[in-house]
Amino acid sequence: xxxxxxxxxxxxxxxxxxxxxxxxxxxxxxxxxxxxxxxxxxxxxxxxxxxxxxxxxxxxxxxxxxxxxxxxxxxxxxxxxxxxxxxxxxxxxxxxxxxxxxxxxxxxxxxxxxxxxxxxxxxxxxxxxxxxxxxxxxxxxxxxxxxxxxxxxxxxxxxxxxxxxxxxxxxxxxxxxxxxxxxxxxxxxxxxxxxxxxxxxxxxxxxxxxxxxxxxxxxxxxxxxxxxxxxxxxxx
Ligand SMILES: NC(=O)c1ccc[n+]([C@@H]2O[C@H](COP(=O)([O-])OP(=O)(O)OC[C@H]3O[C@@H](n4cnc5c(N)ncnc54)[C@H](OP(=O)(O)O)[C@@H]3O)[C@@H](O)[C@H]2O)c1
Numbered sequence: 001x002x003x004x005x006x007x008x009x010x011x012x013x014x015x016x017x018x019x020x021x022x023x024x025x026x027x028x029x030x031x032x033x034x035x036x037x038x039x040x041x042x043x044x045x046x047x048x049x050x051x052x053x054x055x056x057x058x059x060x061x062x063x064x065x066x067x068x069x070x071x072x073x074x075x076x077x078x079x080x081x082x083x084x085x086x087x088x089x090x091x092x093x094x095x096x097x098x099x100x101x102x103x104x105x106x107x108x109x110x111x112x113x114x115x116x117x118x119x120x121x122x123x124x125x126x127x128x129x130x131x132x133x134x135x136x137x138x139x140x141x142x143x144x145x146x147x148x149x150x151x152x153x154x155x156x157x158x159x160x161x162x163x164x165x166x167x168x169x170x171x172x173x174x175x176x177x178x179x180x181x182x183x184x185x186x187x188x189x190x191x192x193x194x195x196x197x198x199x200x201x202x203x204x205x206x207x208x209x210x211x212x213x214x215x216x217x218x219x220x221x222x223x224x225x226x227x228x229x230x231x232x233x234x235x236x
Pocket of ligand 1: 016041042043044062089090091092093147150191195
């Protein structure tokens, strides 16, 4: 029988891409488990709408693909939460939409996918390392989750820009997890599975949505994985 502690009471968590799909489901899930939550998205109206619905959440308007937005986002996260224990790099870009063969992919679409899916998480994590390391030192635990995809491993035709960016994010996560061992920061790369979200609809408009996972289910699984890392002694 599992005695796993899945509460996230008092945990300070930041989620990028928190106004839609998995990110929004994570904002709701983490709040329901007692976490303090800050979230980021580009469109201010979407951020304000989520804060209206979930007034305990701290909304931040910013673009993780833009270098100049990273420090303002990081400062607002730490300012709102008073520190940081969990960072979830969830915001993502598909590259060309409709999806395209690599030979037909514009460099600008590939650059945007890399800037959003790899450089954004890299820069934001770097900007928040001091806060995460302080949490680890204080015995609160520190976890970074990079949301990946099975496209990071499988060579799906037309998913080239996205797949290459997710492969880079996955490997970056594995290397960082090794490098941060001494600092007590864990870096996870988690594939949430195919979910019924606007991103999936943009990529595969003809998909049968009834076969797709609900983002709420993926958010519960991801929150359980974070709790398992934060409270390993509760796993039986
Ligand atoms: N859906 C699937 O089937 C599936 C499968 C495997 C993996 N994933 C991964 O799961 C994660 C969530 O995907 P989803 O399907 O939930 O996506 P989604 O519904 O399209 O939501 C994307 C969220 O990210 C925000 N965002 C996009 N670009 C951003 C940027 N540059 N800076 C800040 N925020 C940004 C969006 O708001 P704004 O537009 O206002 O910025 C929105 O809140 C992604 O990492 C995706 O790759 C999804």
